[in-house]
Each structure stands twice: as structure tokens, then as C-alpha cells.
Amino acid sequence: IVPVVQHAIVEYDAAPERANKMIVDAVTQFEDFWVYDMDLAAFSVQAQRDLGLVGNGGDGIVGNMDPDRVQTVIDKIVFAGLDIPAGLSVEDIMTNEFIDTSIGFPIKPMEGALAGVCPDPLIIQTDWHAQAEHGPTYELLGQGYEAANGTVTGRLVASGEVDTGIGLQIVEGGPAIGYQQVSSQMYQERDIFLGYASTDGSVGSSLDQPIVNVMAIMEINPQMIMWNPEHFPGVEHAADLPGDTTLLAFWGAHNLYWLIDEGLFDASQIDQSYDGSVTRWVASDGAIALEAYASTEPYIYEVETPEYGKPVKYELLHDMGFQTYSQNYGVRPERLVEDRACLELLVPILQQAAIDYVHDGAETNATIVDVNAAYDDGWVYESGLADFANAEMGRLGLIGNGPDGTVGKFDMERVQGIVDIMIPVFANPEINTPILEGITAADIVTNEFLDSSIGFE
Template identity: 45%
Template structure:
């Protein structure tokens, strides 16, 4: 059983790709359950994927795995792993996404010469984001952004961005908002320009599959078998996403919880993940492994920003490539 961090969506495709066609949506538990399969082969175990976000009161997946012993795996982000290690330590064992999908977007007609966050800084453009974002504090500490241009009042709706008619920038996912603003929000109905947080000095691993470190020995044999399955599922899903995307759309219809996710959303997301390098091999020919230099870069950035954390942490406390099959990649 794995606890995710949001609604069912194509960014989670490598997980849903492992569900057989005989899946069941349990609305009461915000869970989808099915026999696990890979490339048409039944793997002989059941797999349960739980939704996050509003389904868990916007709690973190790590808080769920520590409060519910039936959860074996949970999503993790590098920055949160560092900042919450003392209370809910997590060890990432595989990274289905190579880059974090988070981005900042703006109107290219209003700001045609902007290419990155430093350009937005130089123009003093207001950036509307969720409150409490680690990246904002890090970018201010690094001088990439100015504190006075950050507006932490974003409410996940398009209303403010559209009302400002291109005057402000806003956070989002590279694999989601560009589609929605062009194709769903008719009041906007045009392209936005984006820059990935990853490309501006925030190279976290996002939505890794992680365990409680205390369970590593007990789960060792399982992880030896399971991690290569997750790796191969990343490759298989992105080579042929049609079955899984149709499943993702149907699961959202069955949940009927207000979250709308269409075939267009799913198709855009898989294409965008490839276009922006959100999924793929690392600096080598391997998918799913984690670069410890990136982890150390985040440890150093969090220290520079003066954010409270365990200063004795090393990359080995946060990630392991022990279970990675080095023969699997794109």
C-alpha cells in the first residue's frame, strides 16, 4: 500500500500502470485497489494506491505512514524529508520523476523577455504562491528572488492570475497548469510561459517512493523485488501511456470528488513530462536512481536559508540506491 500526495493524475502514472484492469475504487478510503501487474504479467500480489491532498486533509504522506501501520510506502520530497526528519524520517528508495514538476508561470505577452526567476526578480514581478513554500525562502536567501515580490496567498484557483491580466506570476505544475490555462479556463485561453524550480536552483526529488528507515531491514527482501518493478513501470508507462491514462481518468470519474481530470489533461501531462525532462534517466543510463550531489545541494541550500533542521544529516540518511536495478532505463 502506498500513500500519495494528491489526486489521481498522470504524474503518478508509474504507480497506476501497475494496476490490472480489474481495479476497484473505494471512495470511502480514497483508495484504488487491484492485482499488481507489469506489462501484462500478473505479479501475484494486490496493490493499493491511496489519494492524498484533500483526501487526507492536506496532511503529508509521511505523517500518514507514521500514523497508519497498514501503509508501507509513501511519497516524499527532498526538502520535506530534510525539514521533518526529526519527527517523521523518510528514506527514498526510488524516484519515478527525474525533475520536480513545480514551476513559476507568467504571461509571455506581458513579459516577452523573461526566461527565468532572476528576470522576474529584476522586473519586480509579484509571484503568487502557496504559503510556507521552502523554495521561496531558499530563493530569497540565494538572491534569486526578493522577499517583497513573493505573495503567499495563492489559493489554487485561476481567479487572481486571470484578474491581474498578466501582471503577476504564479506557481504551478509544468505538466498541468499550461494545459488548463489554455484549454480549460476560457477567460484566459492562451499560452503561459514557465520556468522549472529545478532549473533555478531547487533540485529536489519530488514524489519519490519512500519508507520509514526503521522498516528497512524488515522490508529488505520486498524492496529488492519491488523497486525494479517501479523502475520498469516508469519506462513502460511512458512508452505507452494510453491504458493507464484511461484508467486515471475513469478513477477520477468514480471518485466524483470535485477534481476534474480529462483525457486531455492526461495526454498533455505525459507529453509535458517528456518535453521538460520531468521523467527520464539521470546523468547515467538508469531510471529511478537518485544523485546524492543533488541531495547535498539541498542540504546546503536549506542551511544557507537558516531553516531549522538536523544539521548532522547526510544524503545517505535521505536516499538509497541500494535496490536500484542498474540495467533499467530509457
């Protein structure tokens, strides 16, 4: 039970609203002299944080008691002449034996920790318009930002409040960079420090524009294949859809060739003209299959598309066997040496940002919605979709721990599996992309900058 209580202390501090509501409700039902409301509860939580009333004990462990400190209290009581048992010792009144030493509050970086170590501003190139799937990145953006022409500029903050001493620029991908691959953009605009990358895409760029992924933003790829369960009753897996079902997908998706090679779909079924519009799906009433994102399209079609307005059914590509790491922070290889000191400090901040966003993404989602409104580039992104995506990424484990309970950590065997899958895909005459000869997982990912103590509880 003690580790459960330790977790509860950490989780309450991270997201106290639910527990505070229960406390206020309990006080109301007790109907005694005590009056307690949400404003006072929120003030109390913040005061506990500001004053350090809650936090880690020795060795960064929550709930861990310091025997020397306890002994000091005993000594002061004895000196004051208070009546206590003779010879009372620390061991008589405390023990740490049931404490889980792996549980503690994240250690926040010091203010200015990145100043003079990392580029200023530090530029992150994303792969699409600003959206909740980029939440861990926007979690780094401090207040007082400016957004224009596909770039938002502000301070790089850690744990939502600690100014790291440098600026941050987040640049949109997709149409903002002419639909170029992020890897290509990183070689054209060499000031870009981190770029969004995937392990399958990193295989494809390994020869001419190599990228090394330093942290997995998403543990599970949100891409899926969805269908209308009313039109395809009883279908539980995409492979069970009728053989004449059209699969609508974005152009050039690498996994389409894997689907064909695996015999899950025939090339004649695939239509690569999807552009994010709901038109084709609505016109067919879901009589087609669609490759899209589990964190986005189910909400769009059920809630934002009244012409359809029904739940969809889907299967994640991850569960079908295509287990790429689809959204990672990647760098050009030379940065592993030239900017090692920066990466050693920065990557743990990125890890914690992913956890903070999943635990409480409301403020960051509001930033994402505001940034899109400021760009005014035709992309519409509402708070309802952002909140849905944030919740689904947590519920489905899309953002979660990698091996050994470490957020952002790559499973090297899994990466090698994708390398092995993609070698014949890039050799396909329709793609014909030369890749690094003898490529292995170690050529495209590294776990060396991750803090193994940072993970979801």
C-alpha cells in the same frame, strides 16, 4: 548501425502504432496485390509477443545469436544431405561482434513474484489527487479495480500484465488526508508501505519522522515559475521579472525561502494563497507570476481556461538551481531491514513501470480519469490534461534516467546540494523545524534496490 536496429526492435514492441501506420500507408501507396490494415498489424504484433517471436537472445541481449543453436541448424542441413559448402562453420554465417550488450527487452518478473514477500495489499500513499504525475504508480494497477473514498484497490501488476501475486492500494493525498505531509501520514498509518516524498521534504522530516527515498519517480522537478509573455515581453528567466511582480504560490512551499535567500524574489512579492484556481491569474491577465507545474498549468491556462486562452512562458525551478527530487518512493527506515526482500523485488518493477508509462500512458491515463470520476469529490481531471502531462513529462525529461542511464537513480552530490540548501531554510525562524544533526544525503536516499540495467534507451 547495429545498436540502432537493436533499439528499434525494442521500441517498436513498446509502441508499435506509429510504425504500423507507416507500414499500412506504404502498402497503400505501392498499389500492388498486397492488402494490409491496422487490425492485421496489431494482431501480428501481439502474436509475436505471445509466441516469443521477438525477444532477447543470450544473456538478455536483443539480437544476440546463439552460436550453438546456429551450429545445430548447420548440422541438420548436412544430415539432410542439402548442398552447402563443405566445412561450413558458424563463424562463416554469423557474428555478434557489433551487438551492444546493454540493449535488451526488460526481463519481466514471474507471476506471483511478490506473494509471501511483500505486504498484501501493498499500500502507496500519494501526495495529491490522482493525476498523470502519478502515472508510474497507476501503471502498477491491474484491471478490475475498485475506487471509493480516495482509495483505489486492485491487483499489483508488472509490465502491464503480470500479476505479482499481491493486491495494491493507492491512496490520495492532499485534502483526502487533511493536507497532512505524506511523511506524517506514514507514521500514523503504519501499514503504508511506500509514500510519495521529496528530498527537500525528507530533510525537514529527518528528525521526528525520517523517510528514506528508494527511487526517484521524477528525475526533474516539474515545479516552475510562469508568466504571461505578452505582459512581460523579452523576459526569458524568472529572475528578470520586474521587482514589484507578485509571485503567487501554494502555501508553505520550501523553495520559496530559497528564492528569497538567493535574492531571486523579495519576501514582499510572495503571495502564498494559490489554491489551484485560475481566478487570480485571469483577473490580472497574467500580470503576476505563478509557481505551478510545467506538466499541468500551461495546458490548463491555454486550453481549459477560455477566459485567458494563451500560451505562457516559464522556467523550471530545477534550471534555476533548486534541484530537488520532488517525487520519490519513500519508506520508513526500518523497512530497509524488515522488508529488504520485498524492496529488492519491488523496486525494479517500479522502475519499469515509469518507463512503460512514458512510452505508452494512454491506458493508465484513462484509469486515472476514471478513478477521479469514481471519487466524485469535486476534483475534475480530463483526458486532455492527462495526455498533455504524459507527453510533457517525456519531452522535458521530467521522468528520465538518473546517473549511469538508470531510471530512478539518485545523484548523491545533487541530493547533498539540496541538503545543504535546506539546512538554513529549516532553521529560518518562520519555519523553525529541527532536523537531524549532521544530516547527509545518505540519511535520506539510497540506490541499493535499483536495477542498473533498467533505463530509458
